[in-house]
Every structure is written in C-alpha cells, then in structure tokens.
Amino acid sequence: MDLNRRSFFKVMGATGLTLAVGKDLKASPKAGKEKEFYGVLYDSVRCKGCRGCEYDCADANGLPEPLPNKEIKGLRKPDEFHRTVVNEYKTSKGIVYAKMQCMHCNEPACAAACLTQAMTKTQDGPVIWRGDKCMGCRYCMVSCPYDTPKFEFHSANPKIQKCTMCYETRVQKGELPACVENCPNEALMFGTRRELITEARKRIVENPDLYYDHINGEHEAGGTCWLQLSPVPFHELGVKTVSNESYPSMTKGFLYSVPSVFVLVPALLLGIQQSTKGNSLKEDNEDE
Amino acid sequence: MNNRAYIAADNDGQPILKFLLRELKPKGKALTPFNIISVPIILLGVVLIVYRFIYGIGSITNLSQDMPWGLWIGFDVVTGVAFAGGAYVLTFMVYILNMKKYHSIVRVTVLNGFLAYLFYAGALLLDLGRPWNVINPIIGNNFGVSSVLFLVAWHFLLYMVAQLIEFSPAIAEWLGARRARKILSGMTLAAVIFGITLSMLHQSGLGALYLMAKEKIHPLWYSEFIPIMFFVSSIFAGLSMVIFEGSVSHRIFADQISDKHQKAQAGIIHGLAKVCTGALFAYFFLQVLVFLHGKNWVYINTPMGYWFLVEMLGFVLVPMLLFFYSYRKGNIFLIRLASIVTMVGVVLNRLNVTVIGFRWDAAVHYVPSWMEIVVTLTVLFTEIWIFRWVINRMPVLRESPKWVNETKTNQVSVVDHRRA
Ligand code: SF4
Numbered sequence: 102m103d104l105n106r107r108s109f110f111k112v113m114g115a116t117g118l119t120l121a122v123g124k125d126l127k128a129s130p131k132a133g134k135e136k137e138f139y140g141v142l143y144d145s146v147r148c149k150g151c152r153g154c155e156y157d158c159a160d161a162n163g164l165p166e167p168l169p170n171k172e173i174k175g176l177r178k179p180d181e182f183h184r185t186v187v188n189e190y191k192t193s194k195g196i197v198y199a200k201m202q203c204m205h206c207n208e209p210a211c212a213a214a215c216l217t218q219a220m221t222k223t224q225d226g227p228v229i230w231r232g233d234k235c236m237g238c239r240y241c242m243v244s245c246p247y248d249t250p251k252f253e254f255h256s257a258n259p260k261i262q263k264c265t266m267c268y269e270t271r272v273q274k275g276e277l278p279a280c281v282e283n284c285p286n287e288a289l290m291f292g293t294r295r296e297l298i299t300e301a302r303k304r305i306v307e308n309p310d311l312y313y314d315h316i317n318g319e320h321e322a323g324g325t326c327w328l329q330l331s332p333v334p335f336h337e338l339g340v341k342t343v344s345n346e347s348y349p350s351m352t353k354g355f356l357y358s359v360p361s362v363f364v365l366v367p368a369l370l371l372g373i374q375q376s377t378k379g380n381s382l383k384e385d386n387e388d389e
Numbered sequence: 390m391n392n393r394a395y396i397a398a399d400n401d402g403q404p405i406l407k408f409l410l411r412e413l414k415p416k417g418k419a420l421t422p423f424n425i426i427s428v429p430i431i432l433l434g435v436v437l438i439v440y441r442f443i444y445g446i447g448s449i450t451n452l453s454q455d456m457p458w459g460l461w462i463g464f465d466v467v468t469g470v471a472f473a474g475g476a477y478v479l480t481f482m483v484y485i486l487n488m489k490k491y492h493s494i495v496r497v498t499v500l501n502g503f504l505a506y507l508f509y510a511g512a513l514l515l516d517l518g519r520p521w522n523v524i525n526p527i528i529g530n531n532f533g534v535s536s537v538l539f540l541v542a543w544h545f546l547l548y549m550v551a552q553l554i555e556f557s558p559a560i561a562e563w564l565g566a567r568r569a570r571k572i573l574s575g576m577t578l579a580a581v582i583f584g585i586t587l588s589m590l591h592q593s594g595l596g597a598l599y600l601m602a603k604e605k606i607h608p609l610w611y612s613e614f615i616p617i618m619f620f621v622s623s624i625f626a627g628l629s630m631v632i633f634e635g636s637v638s639h640r641i642f643a644d645q646i647s648d649k650h651q652k653a654q655a656g657i658i659h660g661l662a663k664v665c666t667g668a669l670f671a672y673f674f675l676q677v678l679v680f681l682h683g684k685n686w687v688y689i690n691t692p693m694g695y696w697f698l699v700e701m702l703g704f705v706l707v708p709m710l711l712f713f714y715s716y717r718k719g720n721i722f723l724i725r726l727a728s729i730v731t732m733v734g735v736v737l738n739r740l741n742v743t744v745i746g747f748r749w750d751a752a753v754h755y756v757p758s759w760m761e762i763v764v765t766l767t768v769l770f771t772e773i774w775i776f777r778w779v780i781n782r783m784p785v786l787r788e789s790p791k792w793v794n795e796t797k798t799n800q801v802s803v804v805d806h807r808r809a
C-alpha cells in the first residue's frame with residue numbers, strides 16, 4: 102500500500118507539469134488580436150506582370166536574381182530561391198498576372214506547427230522565420246495550407262525561405278516592404294488589414310465589371326494579412342482552395358484533451374490496478 | 390553505503406569496469422547470415438549519413454518542396470513507433486490488469502519498445518535540417534506548446550525514460566546490483582502508469598501531426614479522427630509485433646529460454662490473438678463509421694479507392710477473421726500468419742497517410758531513393774544488433790538470477806516479482 106501511495110504522488114507530480122503547459126496553450130494563439138494587423142493588398146487587375154517585385158524581393162533578401170522573361174516556361178511556384186513569383190495566366194478575361202507568396206495568415210498553421218517558435222506571428226501581422234531557433238523539421242511545410250515555406254534541401258546549413266513581408270529589415274523601421282515600395286503600377290498597397298479590406302471593397306463596388314466580387318484572404322484559412330483582388334474567379338489564377346476554418350483550430354481539440362488525459366488516465370489506471378490486485382494474489386497461491 | 394559501491398561489491402566481487410569490458414566483447418558466431426547481410430548495409434548507411442550531413446538532406450533523399458516528409462518520417466518514425474506500442478499494451482495487461490500469464494514476455498517487449506523509440510525516434514534527428522537547434526524545445530527557451538510535434542517529441546523523451554525504468558531491474562540483475570534492483574523495481578508501477586498515459590497521447594499524436602495537412606492527404610485517409618485511428622491501430626500493431634518477434638526470438642535465442650517459458654508461450658500467443666481480434670474489430674468498425682460519416686462513397690471507384698479497399702479488406706478484415714478463427718481453433722501457425730498480415734496492414738496504413746496518400750494528386754509522386762532505404766535499413770539493423778547484444782547478456786528472456794527470488798522472500802509487492 103505504501104508503495105502505491107508513493108507512486109500515486111509521483112504520477113500526480115508529473116500531471117501538474119503537463120497541466121501548467123496546457124494552460125499556456127490557451128493563451129498563445131490569440132495574442133495580438135487587440136492590435137491591428139498590417140497587411141498588403143495585391144490587385145491583379147492593376148498588375149502588369151513586369152515582375153519588378155521579384156527582382157526587388159531577391160535584392161532585399163539576398164537571393165539569386167530571377168530569370169528573365171524569355172527563359173521562363175510555364176507556371177512557376179515560389180521555391181527556396183524565390184520567395185515570390187508573378188505568373189501569367191490565360192483566363193476567361195484574357196491574360197491576367199498573379200503574384201504568389203506567403204499569405205501571412207491571421208492564425209498561421211506554420212507557427213502553430215513549429216515546435217521551436219521559429220516560425221512566428223508578429224504582433225504587427227507578418228509571419229516571420231528565425232534561424233537561430235529553427236531545427237529544420239519541416240513540419241511547417243507539412244502544415245501550411247498554401248505550401249509556402251521552402252526548405253534548402255541541398256545545404257548543410259539549410260534555411261526555411263518564405264516571404265516575411267520584410268518585417269525585420271524594413272517594416273519595423275517604418276519602411277514599406279520592398280515589393281510594395283517599388284511597384285510601378287500601384288498593384289500593391291500596404292496598410293492595416295481593416296483599411297485594406299475597405300479599400301478592396303471600394304474598388305469592387307466602383308468597378309464591378311473589372312473585379313470579381315471576392316477578396317481572397319478575407320476569410321480563407323481563418324483570414325490572412327495578405328489580400329488579393331482579381332478580375333476572374335481565383336481558381337483561374339492557380340489560387341489553392343483552402344478551408345475558411347483556421348488551420349490551428351484543427352489540432353486544438355487534440356491538444357486540449359491532453360491535460361485531461363493526464364489527470365484522468367493515471368487515476369483510472371491506478372484504480373483498476375488496485376481492484377485487480379486481489380486476482381493476482383489468488384493466482385499467486387495457485388502457482389506456488 | 391551508496392549504490393555504486395553496492396554495484397561493485399555485489400557483482401561477485403569483480404571490479405565493475407573489468408566486468409563491463411568483458412561483456413562488451415561479442416559473443417557467438419561471427420559469420421551468421423544476418424551478420425553477413427547487415428554489416429555491409431550498416432557501413433554503407435553510415436557513409437550515406439555522413440554524406441547527408443555535408444551536402445544536405447536533398448543529396449541522398451528524393452524529398453522535395455511538395456514532399457517535405459518522406460520515408461524517414463513516414464516509415465521509421467510513424468510506423469516504427471506504432472510497432473513499439475506492444476510495450477504499453479503489455480505493461481497495461483500485466484501491471485494494471487494483473488494478468489500474470491504475460492509476465493514472462495514483458496521484459497523483452499519493453500526492451501524492444503525502448504530500442505525502437507531510441508532508434509526510430511532517433512531517426513528523426515537524421516531528418517532534421519538544423520539538428521543543432523534540437524536543444525531549443527528541450528531546454529525550454531522556445532516552447533512551441535501549440536505544436537503537436539512538440540508534444541510528440543516530449544512524449545518520446547519522457548516515455549523512453551519510463552521504459553528505461555521499467556527495464557532497469559534487468560540491468561541491475563545483469564550487473565548484480567541487488568540494492569539498486571530493489572529500488573528500481575519499486576518504481577515500476579509509477580513508470581508503467583506514466584508510460585501508458587504518454588503512449589496513448591503520442592500514439593494518437595503521431596496521427597494528429599497530420600491534422601493540418603487537410604487538403605494534402607487523400608480524403609479516404611484524412612479525417613479528424615486520425616488520432617483515434619492511430620491509437621487503436623497501435624494496439625494490434627504492437628501486439629502483432631510481439632507475437633511475431635516472440636516466435637522469431639524463440640527460435641534464435643532458444644538457448645536463453647527456460648522450459649517453463651517455452652511451455653507458457655502457446656498460452657500467451659492465444660491470449661494476445663484474442664486481444665488483437667478485439668482491437669482489429671474496433672478499428673474496422675471505426676473505419677466504417679468514419680467512411681460513412683465522411684460520405685466517402687464517391688472516391689471508391691477510383692484507383693485510390695481500390696487501394697483503400699485492399700487495405701481495409703485485405704489487411705484489416707482478413708487478419709481479424711484469421712485471428713478469430715485461429716485462436717478459436719488453437720492454431721498457433723495461423724495466429725503467426727495473422728500477425729504478419731496485420732503488420733503489413735499497419736505499414737500500409739501508415740504509409741498511405743504519410744507518403745502514398747500524401748499529395749496523391751501530385752504530377753510527380755515521391756518515391757524514396759535507394760539511399761533513403763539503405764539508411765532506414767541501417768537504423769533497423771543497428772537496433773537488432775543492440776537487441777541481440779542485450780538479450781545475450783541480461784536476464785531478458787532467461788530467468789532472473791537466483792538471488793532475486795531469495796532477497797524478496799517476505800516483501801510481497803505486486804510489482805516486484807518476476808517469474809514464469
Ligand atoms: S501562408 Fe503558410 S507560411 Fe504563410 S503564414 Fe499562412 S501558414 Fe504560414
């Protein structure tokens with residue numbers, strides 16, 4: 102009996118630890134809700150496909166210079182050398198250009214997935230990656246619904262490459278993201294998410310013939326800081342259909358059950374163990 | 390007197406260092422078929438691993454931006470850990486339900502489980518691009534508590550400690566450390582309770598890892614119930630492994646096993662077959678419910694649908710019936726066959742979620758490179774080498790040394806005995 106009481110306390114001690122961790126969990130994803138997120142509105146109606154933003158992005162982030170137009174065949178995706186790409190799509194309304202990069206989700210799957218908090222949602226909205234914390238597990242890549250994070254598979258010191266909205270290098274210093282600052286066609290606009298949505302609605306209402314009536318990112322994946330307008334339905338621009346549910350909420354049920362399992366299961370096991378103890382003694386006697 | 394002194398003194402007066410050095414030497418024949426196959430593969434694997442750390446993960450794997458996790462995670466970690474589930478199921482049966490019958494195979498199963506975690510979960514390190522930062526989530530400067538992977542990784546670590554404690558009396562017996570053995574076996578029940586709880590959570594957690602990959606996994610394999618599926622299937626995965634491994638070791642390590650154990654073996658296999666039938670039935674039932682709930686009929690008449698049927702009928706329903714039939718008939722051979730079919734089914738299921746059904750619609754589908762396979766085999770063979778080393782030295786399959794029974798004459802604790 103003595104032994105069992107002791108082990109029970111040991112088990113309870115361990116439970117306390119997990120409970121404490123469990124509590125943190127509830128506080129984490131909501132942080133920053135009070136403050137307004139910043140974001141970018143990208144307008145495919147205005148974009149002329151000059152790909153200037155690709156060059157500015159590469160320049161600002163120390164990535165190799167993108168290929169010139171004549172060497173490009175077919176549709177591209179961002180990869181470990183290109184945090185953003187602008188593709189040309191043949192659509193029901195003729196040629197339309199669309200820029201691809203991280204959507205900077207309001208509740209990012211990548212950050213919820215990251216076990217080191219290397220991928221993190223900043224208070225201001227951009228989702229950034231921090232090399233001193235990342236262990237290269239690539240769980241962020243598995244989880245991101247837009248397949249945004251890219252991994253340097255051919256490096257001994259591999260980094261995750263993805264758009265950071267130039268948060269640490271420019272936005273924090275009060276500058277605009279490199280792509281936004283240099284776009285000659287005003288296809289990119291930086292502002293608070295609320296301002297951007299108002300502006301996007303205005304454009305749709307004022308020019309209903311030009312715009313398809315939807316703001317990509319208003320609700321997708323639980324809402325994103327990067328918003329997009331288009332003249333055609335978004336699937337024509339290769340935009341992935343993702344659910345409107347926030348992705349981290351898909352694992353919440355599981356994670357929230359952890360503390361209760363840690364309280365209930367050990368108690369239950371100990372109870373069963375106590376009640377079956379009799380059997381064993383009986384069997385013991387039979388054996389010996 | 391401290392424990393160290395005891396260890397040294399208890400071991401028939403031999404200095405502990407000399408004893409360890411002697412034990413480190415290989416025993417048995419050098420040129421067995423297993424050695425001839427495994428040694429070259431292990432050597433090649435080590436070269437590949439070094440190469441991978443110099444030239445990056447992409448240099449020896451077929452992973453891509455679309456397929457960030459491949460064989461090393463899908464097979465080594467996710468499947469390997471499912472097979473290691475036998476340890477928590479058996480400790481539950483023996484220490485919690487007090488089913489004495491299975492006591493003689495607890496040690497070998499726990500050892501197997503511990504080594505599986507050490508190696509297969511250790512294979513995770515090979516897959517990390519920046520392994521030097523692995524310390525971050527462990528020492529606590531960056532706790533990503535909202536991450537399922539964080540939970541799983543921590544549970545791996547804690548569970549390995551629990552298993553080590555469960556196994557430690559065997560080490561103490563090997564070293565002849567009487568007092569240490571007493572203390573360690575007193576901790577068994579706590580370790581067992583903690584270990585079962587951890588196992589329930591991380592077995593399901595491995596499934597929960599994929600919850601956010603909603604659009605990437607084929608709908609026949611994705612549902613919000615993956616965690617429950619993974620948990621339930623780990624029960625029969627683990628037990629089938631116990632049945633399979635038991636029949637292999639009984640042949641290979643026959644000299645280690647006492648007559649009493651040999652005889653008990655049939656009864657044990659029967660009992661396990663019964664549990665497997667039940668778990669498989671529950672699993673099949675759950676799969677059917679999820680299938681109906683997800684309105685998945687639309688996918689059945691597609692190649693992936695046929696593949697799903699192969700898995701569900703051929704490798705869940707068939708082994709379930711086989712287990713049922715063979716334990717009714719008392720046919721050990723059929724039970725073993727059923728356990729092998731079940732194991733194939735578990736491998737299929739885990740790979741279907743993590744590799745085959747992951748990005749099933751991609752233009753170029755991922756197929757592991759031969760080098761990934763060699764590294765996987767290296768991990769597997771190294772584990773078997775260590776397993777064999779331990780079995781040949783510690784009282785795992787064979788009886789505990791005599792003094793164990795002598796010293797515990799009048800302390801009747803449930804935990805603290807080991808007998809046939
Ligand atoms: S798009 Fe992907 S990488 Fe970008 S914030 Fe969302 S989940 Fe993270």
Ligand code: SF4
Nearest residue numbers: 215235236238239241
């Ligand atoms: S690869 Fe890095 S950033 Fe991505 S989840 Fe793993 S630790 Fe986090």
